[in-house]
Amino acid sequence: MSIIATEDQRPALSLEARREMERYGIVRVPADSFRYREFRYTNLQDALAQAKRDADNGQRTRASDGSRRRF
Numbered sequence: 001m002s003i004i005a006t007e008d009q010r011p012a013l014s015l016e017a018r019r020e021m022e023r024y025g026i027v028r029v030p031a032d033s034f035r036y037r038e039f040r041y042t043n044l045q046d047a048l049a050q051a052k053r054d055a056d057n058g059q060r061t062r063a064s065d066g067s068r069r070r071f
Contacts, residue, residue, distance in 0.1 A: 010030065013021070021028065033040050034047040037054075041047040 013028070020026070031042070032044075033042055034044050035041075036047045036051050039047075039050065041050075
């Protein structure tokens with residue numbers, strides 16, 4: 001999994017959805033999200049804080065599959 005998302009990874013909108021957006025003046029705005037373990041955060045500082053708490057408690061995670069391991 002890539003750390004940086006690309007434009008290609010955003011879900012495509014149907015023609016109907018794009019037309020409705022245009023009709024009502026709706027603009028699509030990308031938003032970042034940060035995943036740590038099974039959680040999703042909208043704020044990087046919150047994700048980092050949880051990861052650091054886990055590290056302090058001796059918990060570790062493997063970024064590739066999200067499974068936890070204790071060392």
